[in-house]
Amino acid sequence: MPLLARSVQTPLHIEVRRGAVADLARILADGRISAGGEVAVVVGPGLGERIAELLRPSLRSATIYVTGGGTLDAALELADKLRAGHYDAVVGIGGGRTVDTAKYAASRWGLPMVSVATSLANDGIASPVASLVNDGIKGSYGVHIPFGVIVDLDFVETGPDRINRAGIGDVLSNISALADWELARMIRGEPVDGLAASLARMGAEAMLTMPGDMGDDAFVTVLAESLISSGLAMAICGSSRPSSGGCHEIMHAIDSLFPDTASHGELAGLGALFCTFLRGDDRRFGQMADCLERHQLPRTPSDVGLDADQFIRAVEFAPRTRPDRYTIIEHLAMTPEETRRRLAEYENALATR
Incomplete structure (x- = not known):
């Protein structure tokens, strides 16, 4: 049965x-x-x-x-x-x-x-x-x-405005994490939990287009509910997969190599935007870049006090933070020289928007 x-x-x-x-x-x-x-x-x-x-x-x-x-x-x-x-x-x-x-x-x-x-x-x-x-x-x-x-x-x-706004970056990172999960399904046959993915996706989609800011109760309520949905998605599938991909690998790598650089959510948003660029998803890249800029969240390594060499080190170190996880970073397996070239293209794409 x-x-x-x-x-x-x-x-x-x-x-x-x-x-x-x-x-x-x-x-x-x-x-x-x-x-x-x-x-x-x-x-x-x-x-x-x-x-x-x-x-x-x-x-x-x-x-x-x-x-x-x-x-x-x-x-x-x-x-x-x-x-x-x-x-x-x-x-x-x-x-x-x-x-x-x-x-x-x-x-x-x-x-x-x-x-x-x-x-x-x-x-x-x-x-x-x-x-x-x-x-x-x-x-x-x-x-x-x-x-x-x-x-x-x-x-x-x-509370501190910067701390609260960081949650927006963490929610947005679900978009990149879910794309990484789909990639793992295509390449490695990793099962994707549809219910967990739906919960993680809903909050991220809401944040992309939600009007208002942290001074608006309606906006803050949607942000809070989106963060809660993200947590529930992890509980449903039994892992952080719906909300953590290459974006969080980069975040954990920066935390390990360069402690106290920026907050969890700020780094997750930055990592998600970079991974989305690597994935070649121009539509999503534009939506996420606009949302992060609208809410004054970091989009480039220099926004969090990192130079190109430091960020390249973090991207190279990132797979070690989650050895069992397959993301766009593992898929591309870039050399430091390739990462440097892609980073320059990424920053140029942001500068010309």
Whole structure:
């Protein structure tokens, strides 16, 4: 008998609106995650006091932990603290580093985790992946998908504009990642999950043409929902394939070779635009270049402080960051001289638009 349906893991609760953090107790109760508010709330050092003030009236039983976040050591340290308590769930409130630290620590002991995003830098807010630095190298660690995903637009509005705009680059990179997935299917027979691909594609297509900017609630809501869809796409297919191709290989290579160059989303958008150019897709290249320019996101290596030699090194190093992945970079297998020529053509194509 054929399989007529499949079950997929998704969050129990998704909410994008203003005032969500202050309303967290009701959200946890309505979602049957924690009726009494006995939760561990994990925050970053910059938001701790503000969030604590908002939560104290309604979540008196909560324990608040402040973490520097972003490293495997910080996540393990948090996990040790969680083991000593008795909690219904873990609530990670903050940016990507804080949320990923909370995701990993919660998964360590099988605790439900709720992701509360106060910035929109990347699609980690809803993904089954925690990006953490270990011995100076950023790695991706499988975790349970969040039981709830909440985006508070009040916090997003007051956060650093550059960090939030970076999420646009991460969403757009899905277009290149999906093209790489199709290439892998054609060349290596790699199966493509149609449902995961559809979810990843929808958000990226919406960002390409969505009017407005980060000062517009409607635009920010679509960006948040697109990032959530991207995370769900990864959960459905069991890997980062729908949202990570040559674009992210370049991003991880730059992170490894030239740390602190730019943010995840900024580098993913730049990598996606370059890979789309390599693919010879002029229509997509034009659409993505226009969108990145409209939202003041990097399009050339110099925009993130890299010279040609450094970017060429990153492209050469990129396949090592995901040895099992087949993308346009592996397909072309360019020599450094070929990469230099293509980079010059790429920058000329942008300059003459």
